[in-house]
Amino acid sequence: MRLLLVEDDPMLGDSVQCVLQQESFAVDWARDGEEAELALNAFLYDCVLLDLGLPGKNGLDLLHDLRKRKSSMPVIILTARDAVSDRVAGLDSGADDYLVKPFDPDELTARIRALLRRRDGRVEPLITFGTLTLNPATHELYCQGRPIRLSLREFSLISLLLERPGATVSREQLEERLYGWNEEVESNAIGVHIHNLRKKLGHDLIRTVRGVGYMVIENP
């Protein structure tokens, strides 16, 4: 899952990015309105975390423009403005959620997961596929009720593939959604993670579509 964090405060931005990375999100951090605009035009993020008091371009203007372009990217406003009128203005400008500082890191990640769930049209917090059960909140994967230990990257990768079972996802798409701006990606990183996943989950789950990418299908 790749997120865009728009926050001008260096310390807060760094902390939010670090917390979300620990939760296996890939986080791009834009420090002002212009940078955020460039990022939003360049890439389709899974969720945007938006501070309102930004230098350059104001957070609400950014949001207006995003929605004017008919983008349905989930947006959570993170701000110190806690007046009801501010919340209303934020939500009416097209935000999906509004979180007032100081917020709890667990609440932030829970809200991100809730938005992703809604975006994918799921009701259940758990993702199930065949004998697999995936809990995005705890990063746990169960196969036939048996817990399977996964690294954060492996977990992100299987979550992406399970988002739309049966659809082929390219290697580039996976790289884009797994790694943020400053993270180095080795050329065969995805291949290595797929290999490890297959070792843990069995070889039949993830199919390679030659020359295109990967897909998950239910065991016959």
Add this chain to the structure above:
Amino acid sequence: MNSISRRLLALLLGALTVAALLAGASTYLKARVEVNELFDYQLLQMALSLRDQKSFEQRPTAASDYEKEDDVTIQVWNSAGALIYVSIHDAPLPRATHAGLQTVIFRNAEWRTFLLTDQGRTIQVSQPFKPRQEMSFIFALRTIMPLFFIFPALALTIWFAVRYTLKPLTKVADGVTRLSPSSLEPLPETNLPAEILPLVQRLNFLFEQLSRAFDIQKRFVADAAHELRTPLTAVKLQVRILERSASEDERIEALERLRLGVDRAARLVGQLLALARVEPEAPPVPLMEVSLNRLAEEIIVEQTRIAAEKGINLGTSADGPVSVVGEPDALRAMISNLVDNAIRYTLPGGTVDVTVRQNELAAIIDVADTGPGIPPEERVRVFDRFYRRQGSDAAGCGLGLAIVKYAVKRHGGTIMLGEAAEGKGLRVIIEIPLHPFNSRHAQGQGSP
């Protein structure tokens, strides 16, 4: 009971009573003189009418009316000195010593007598003083009686008059009762008597000051709460990062992050308090003679370590001692924030120079750095509180220059932002009048 209306009522009625009694007494005294004259004249007339009577074998007819009414006693002596007639036998008064009017004491009472000698007979007409006193008393009573009758009506009238007069005061009291610290509406100043108007005006002035102070306080709390949200959020997240750190290296890094977060929150609290102390509305503190060159040296010693860690050359120069009379804490906050800012924004390898000098009128504090400087169009706004310059990576809380501005203002000084040497870096020049508080007291801070 301490009530103005009761006091007024008691005073007015008391004064009225005294006036009535005085009027009565003076009437009595005046009446007595007149009654005396009248009765003396009667005595004389009676004696003269008795003189014309030939014989006293029978009761003199002319006297009988007087006798009944006014206890008049008539005595007649013949030429031999024998009492030949006395109208009341059990009360023979002594014969008066000489002719005419005389006051004598008889049986412990004062009597008025008139003695007349004619053709060998001596006629004495006497009358006690008592009826005269009674008559005077009745006159006096008649004078003051009506006053006592209208007394209750008068009391009632006074009561209403007092209530009516005090009505504006009651209205003001009611108005004040309705006020609360959160709604200090000014009281109406129209239709007020001249005695109460100054009171209401003074109250309104105080209310205005009070509600302004409340507003400032509220704004400060709101600002403080708002500004603390960001560092506190960071601290919350940093704690989480620390909890989730897997390796020792990560933990050390996370702890360092947390330390920075807490430092920042603490610094913000310190700056907010410093700001609250130097704001124009903050109460004045005792003035002291402050040596600015020594203060600058102290601050530089405190900040040398931070400067050295950043590789910044921090130094001071002063030509001789420079002192002003002022508020020590405000002056310290002023210099400390300037030096702090200069170090914060200057890149490693740069220089920060603090110079303290003076001319005939003012002490001059001059802080120059080799940082990025402040472009002229921003040189006014940087003094606003919570204003942060765009793109400045140094995490200040946006209060430093606001504190400096207020501290300078409190000392009646001026502040100027400019470029340091070769048009690069920032140079701040502050001038503090050598006797700043002469002017402050002239402005009358804290009083209307």
